[in-house]
Amino acid sequence: MYLKQKFIKPDTIEQRAYQTNIAKTASQKNSLVVLPTGLGKTIVALQIIAEQLNNENNKILFLSPTKPLVNQHAQFLKQYLTIDNKSIGVFTGEISPEKRKQQWQQNKIIISTPQVIENDLISRRLNLEDISFIIFDEVHRAVGNYSYVFVSEIYQKQKPNGLVLGMTASPGSDLDKILEVCKNLNTKNIEIRTKYDPDVRPYIHDLKIQWKEIPLPIEFSQTLQLLRKTLSKYLKILKETGVLESASLSQINRRKLLDVQKRIQEKIRSYDKPPKILYSAASIQNAALKIYHSIELMQTQGVSTLKNYFKRMEQDAHSKGGSKASRTIMKDTNVLEAIAYAKKLQIEHPKIQEVTTIVKKQLQHNKNSRIIVFTHFRDTSKHVLHTLKEIEHVKPVRFIGQAKKAEDKGLTQKEQTEIIQQFKEGEYNVLIATSVAEEGLDIPSTDLVVFYEPVPSEIRTIQRRGRTARKMPGKVIILITKGTPDEAYYWASKRKEKHMKSELEVLRNSLKREFEDAQTIFEKKQLEKQNQKKLEDYQEKQNITIAVDNREYRSNVVRYISSKGILVEAEQLDVGDYIVSSRIGIERKTVDDFLGSLLEGKLFLQMKKLRESYSRPIVILEGEGLLTKRNIAHNAIFGSFVSIIVDFGIPIITTKNARETADFMTVLAKREQKDSKKSVAIRGKKWSMSSTEQQQFIIEGLPNISSVLAKRLLQHFGSIRAIINASEQELCEVSGIGKTIASEIVKLINYEYLNE
Secondary structure (H helix, E strand, O other): OEOOOOOEOOOOOEOOHHHHHHHHHHOOOOEEEEOOOOOOHHHHHHHHHHHHOOOOOOEEEEEOOOHHHHHHHHHHHHHHEOOOHHHEEEEOOOOOHHHHHHHHHHOOEEEEOHHHHHHHHHOOOOOOOOEEEEEEEOHHHOOOOOHHHHHHHHHHHHOOOOEEEEEEOOOOOOHHHHHHHHHHHOOOEEEEOOOOOOOOHHHOOOEEEEEEEEOOOHHHHHHHHHHHHHHHHHHHHHHHHOOOOOOOHHHOOHHHHHHHHHHHHHHHHOOOOOOHHHHHHHHHHHHHHHHHHHHHHHHHOOHHHHHHHHHHHHHHHHOOOOOHHHHHHOOOHHHHHHHHHHHHOOOOOHHHHHHHHHHHHHHHHOOOOEEEEEOOOHHHHHHHHHHHOOOOOOOEEEEOOOOOEOOEOOOOHHHHHHHHHHHHHOOOOEEEEOHHHOOOOOOOOEEEEEEOOOOOOHHHHHHHHOOOOOOOOEEEEEEEEOOOHHHHHHHHHHHHHHHHHHHHHHHHHHHHHHHHHHHHHHHHHHHHHOOOOOHHHHHHHHOOEEEEEHHHOOOHHHHHHHHOOOEEEEEOOOOOOEEOOOOOEEEEEEHHHHHHHHHHOOHHHHHHHHHHHOOOOEEEEEOOOOOOOOOOOHHHHHHHHHHHHHHOOOOEEEEOOHHHHHHHHHHHHHHHHHHOOOOOOOOOOHHHOOHHHHHHHHHOOOOOOOHHHHHHHHHHHOOHHHHHHOOHHHHOOOOOOOHHHHHHHHHHHHOOOOOO
8 A cells, every 4th residue: 555645656655654643743743753774764754745845835954964865865855756856956065055045945845964054054045934844864963063953953043933853763872862852953742663563563674683703813912912011001100190090901991091081181170280290191091092992903803904003103103293192102112013013914804704704605695685894994994895806796895984084085975876876786786884874875675784893882783783674684794803892892782772772662651741841841931031132133133244264164163153143254364264353353273273383383474474464363272181182391382372472462362162262252243343333354355345445444454443433534534645644633523533542543653663
């Protein structure tokens, strides 16, 4: 029996009661839908989209976290909706902003990554007032600073009654995070189905999960023993410093080492003048973490991955500004001996051979099989690819993200799309994938998934597993190296998944009451605020503008500024990162940026240009760990501060994070543009101004002269020359120019230039 609904092509979608029931409820109120992979979350969305299309004025936005998923959803909607395909638009960063703006007006349905929509909202190329329905795919991402949160916040402001649907197969095991997702999307309802529910059970395909224990080769022992010696030495130092309870290798793990890092930072902050030993401990902790990671790579990934890791570390150790930890490690005799042993090894990790055996056996059983091999590391995926290429009838291909990592340039969106299509069609039969393929990719014919290693995240485990048994029985094989972190990760994910299932049952039984209570509180607060002037409304009426350099445009600072109702204008700035008025240019530097610029010798040149370009330049230093992140003497850092403040006359403002930076700039911009009547003008772009604007621009550079006073002076005297030649008494004839301002102007004009 097929789904019968207007705007959905007849005889194409199987009708399932649970999907229809979920869609019916979710079309009435904002909902979070949790549905196991392969059970048609997108079909639920399709039914609500079709319902929305009944109103010809409705516009729909479908957000998904990756470009391959965006293209997949676009193809799905074009395949099953009866509307003209031209009414369905795909937004990516490759499409120009102007073209996106045009398509926004023309399309009924827009499918996009959230980052693109976020950028267009910040630039005010579009707004969400016309959107009647937003779908957030893989909605478990809607926490923290992810773009979903920003888009949802703007949607709630611009379209308070708009409909929202969040979809996920794996919301996670943390109840607080699930509730955070619900809060961020303003959801009023949650629809949960598990494979055990009576209305779902008939559609669940058999999934056989098998884990294979792999022995660690005896040949790895010498290398591992040498690395453990180094790690043991570092742990002993940390214990003696008082930041680690036990130096026992059997009791240490990645989480404990990260806890040590937090402890050291807390101790440093507790002193007015921290002892040097704490800074040494910070470097040792970093080195210990790197060595721990190298041991884990050897145990779970193999020799090739380990050698590539140490190769990159050696490059870091010899580079200008490289970390002290890398230099310490690459001088350690045990580490150097371990690397030498690894280079001599003629054996790879037995997982490689096991993957080969599994793939060959599967293809012998069914020559038309499609297999996905998941690896956590790109280096490993590359090695698996080279190994499988040597096997007859195996047609492997690597599927990775777009980011460039070292010499690995990544795949473009077009290449990703082509690979998925070629995999479906059989041109490739083995997909060797990193995490980019874990979320949502619909490859119905995949009948085997291999985990090269377990992952501790229950969400990622479920997503990997969900690439098979979607429309037919499937099989999952998880490779676990005996006596290594593989075992811990496997059982951690099992435990978290079990916890997640129990939490979902709690949610089903109690979240309705949570929503009702939350809604009552929300409505009460709204009533209290009804007669209050909102800060956002006030700021929007102020028409405050901040110019931002293109390279800063994706920062959280810009997001926070925009959410306050500030107009953000992206520019190619030659000097500075933000401009709040004709006289104030801001250089924003994170702690890492600041230290990097200092080491590379760029810092003071940047300060010189900033000083020359703005009469009131400012440096914002954002973040923590200034004295501990890099191997730089404290006096050198403090000396750079002194030089910036004293020699260049530039104040340094420190902030903890992007939100504080945005708050400071908002207050500053309001003060400049509303109280002092200063306009935003970009130094170095005077040629694009009219003659009148250039005249005003020049006069605004005089002491305490706002844009309003500049206009009055020019109107009174008629030219820049006349203003420059005017006496104090003549200047005072202009409204707003008192004796003090007039005196400062004349003094500056006649002051002898000293080339310092």
